[in-house]
Amino acid sequence: MNKQQNILIIGAGLCGSLLALRLGQRGYNVSVYEMRPDLRKVDISAGRSINLAFSDRGNKAMKLVGIEDKVKALCIPMNGRMIHDKEGHTFLSNYSGRDHEYINSISRGGLNALLLDEAEKHKNVSIYFNKKCKSVDFKKTTALFKDYETKSEFIEDADVIIATDGAGSAMRKSYYLAKKFLFSFSQDYLTHGYKELSILPTKTGDYKTYKNALHIWPRGRFMLIALPNLDGSFTVTLFLSYNEGAYNFNNLTTPEIVSEFFQKEFPDALQLMPNLIEDFFNNPTAALGTVKCSPWHYKGNTLLMGDSAHAIVPFYGQGMNASFEDVVEFDAVLDQGLENWEAVFKTYEATRKRDTDAIADLAIDNFHEMKDHVANPIFQKKRKLEMALEENFPDEYSSKYSLVTFNEDINYHEAMTRGRAQDKAILNMIADRDISSTFDMTKEELKIILEKVKTETQEILEEGKIIGLKNC
Ligand code: FAD
Missing domain, CATH: 3.30.70 (Alpha-Beta Plaits)
Structure with missing residues (x-):
């Protein structure tokens, strides 16, 4: 496809600014329209949460665009969950038994500003602020904007429009209201x-x-x-x-x-x-809500990406990470050299949708885990056992949390399927025997447990018993 094509991006949040940077690096002519003022110049909240948990899937995207070190300088490592009970007692439950696996706290505004700076370094990327998209004519590939500075309205056209305008997406609304094709939507x-x-x-x-x-x-x-x-x-x-x-x-x-x-x-x-x-x-x-919809694209004209396509509740700390991973996946499809945008959008959505549906469901599960189960003795036993397995057999065992958060080479759907089967196998094991003394177990004893968990996980996966299985 011709690199001189004009790509219009709606929304310069986390996903839109990363996408602009990547497409700019690839040589496209990119124009980004953002409804809010430039957060680097005006003291506004970057919207939604002030800080976020940033992890390996997000970092893979930062590596792709070559700014991993700059992002690292904004990060505070968080090695685990510090649980506080009502009496004020605390205990730390690590996220992983492997020392190099931790998540990070990062400022939304700081990260967004960095991505905007990096995108604007490319002459072929222009970012316009205070321009609110009101609607998109996806058949003509044009978007109607309101300019908050001049109070006027204007229409922009492009070869392709990609909406990264978040959970309340104007383009998604246009898909829904126009009723020109079968568009499924749930919130x-x-x-x-x-x-x-x-x-x-x-x-x-x-x-x-x-x-x-x-x-x-x-x-x-x-x-x-x-x-x-x-x-x-x-x-x-x-x-x-x-x-x-x-x-x-x-x-x-x-x-x-x-x-x-x-x-x-x-x-x-x-x-x-x-x-x-x-x-x-x-x-x-x-x-807080979950948005699912399909299709994300209209022919080769328009595409939804990030929260506009799949907003999720924040309890797995993956919404931004998933939106960044969207850009990585989209970039990989561009590498395939397909004949036109329609083929690119179709190929991208065909694999990505299943994964974003999976992380949406996992995020709901984790809502219950965080507010409730983390304080439950059975859950704590399970986590202790998982930590011991990860510490002793780092190449052989990864908990569901680790699969989702630290194994960016495994897609969300596989992480969910395997993780849920493992959860069931471990819970069965806990029900069968007292493993409260995990710390006293020898490596040989843990190895026996590991093999049992592996065998049972495999059986559960093969028998398809995992349907409907939730977190413990
Ligand atoms: P957004 O970040 O929402 O950006 C959309 C951009 O589009 C904004 O700049 C907006 O101003 C602009 N825009 C909107 N409408 C228009 C329009 N009509 N015209 C022009 N511009 C428009 N994710 C994590 O990975 N880890 C976390 O720990 C985490 N914590 C969260 C905590 C909370 C409370 C919430 C609500 C979310 C959390 N998330 C977290 C999710 C994360 O915030 C989103 O997944 C992420 O911001 C999605 O990026 P986006 O660019 O798609 O959308």
Whole structure:
């Protein structure tokens, strides 16, 4: 395909700016239209969460565009989950038994700014801010924009339009409203929403609690989490039902009730958050949902990518990573030298859709795991056993979490299928014998367990028993 073609990207968020960078590197003429002001010049929140968990699939994309080291400088490694119980006791549960496997906390704004800087280094990439896409005519390959600066509207045409305009995508809406082809679309909201809070640094700029972990206060029906920032603060997120339970977003209406709720449920966190009430009433409460749709493309004219094609709930820390992986997968399809854009879009969607559906389902499973199961003794036994297996047999065993998060060469669908079968095999093993003393086991004993897990996993996979199997 001719490299001189004009590609129009809608949305310069995480996915759009990475895509612009990669397509710019490949020599296409790229124009990006973003509805918000330039976040490098105006002090705006980068939207949604302030920081995110960044892991291997996302990093693979950074390697592809050659900015791995620059991104690393923005990262804070998180080796495991630091679980906080109601009494204020904590324990650290590592994400993996292999030392080199950890996730990172990264600033959304910092990463987005870096990607924009890198994309703009290419003369063939132009980025326009304050231009909101109102609709897309996918038959004519044109997009209608509102210019927030001049208050006027204008139409842009291109050879190809790729929408990376997030969960509320304007182009997806155009697909849906036009009713010109069979377009399937579902949007499932959780009954829980989220609110961002903060733990500020000490007066000397230090972290008030352990820096290198993702902190979780699991409380069954709701939870609090915290991820570190480079300035010594933590971004704290409360996930809570809108209207169920004794405390919910609808009834946390006064400073007294909010303080009472935190005093009762998260007393150790409250001690670190003298700013709680201010944050709670200044910051919005937002909804969480899963978007699935198909097809993502209309002929060879338009394509949805990132959250616009597959928004997921944040509990596996994979939404951004999956959106970055979209770019890697798309790039690999471009390498195939197919005859036209329609063939590229079809080939890309044919493999990618199954994987993004898988991570969407895994993310819902992990919602229950994080708010509830991590505090459950059976789950803790399972994690201990998995850690011991990973430590002792690093080349032979990877937990489902590791398959999803650290094995970027295995696609999400395979990680889900194999991971769920393994979970079932391990739970059966725990039910059969007391393995509470994993730490005292010899390597030989662990080897016997490993072989049993492998055999049973294989049997489960072959018998297709995993249908409907969820996380433990
Ligand atoms: P977005 O980041 O939403 O970017 C879309 C861009 O398009 C924005 O810049 C927006 O302003 C622009 N735009 C929107 N509409 C228009 C329009 N009509 N015209 C022009 N421009 C438009 N993922 C992880 O991997 N790890 C995590 O830890 C994690 N935590 C999360 C926590 C929360 C609370 C939430 C809500 C999400 C989290 N995610 C996480 C998911 C992650 O935020 C998304 O998957 C990721 O931002 C998707 O990137 P995107 O570029 O597709 O969409």
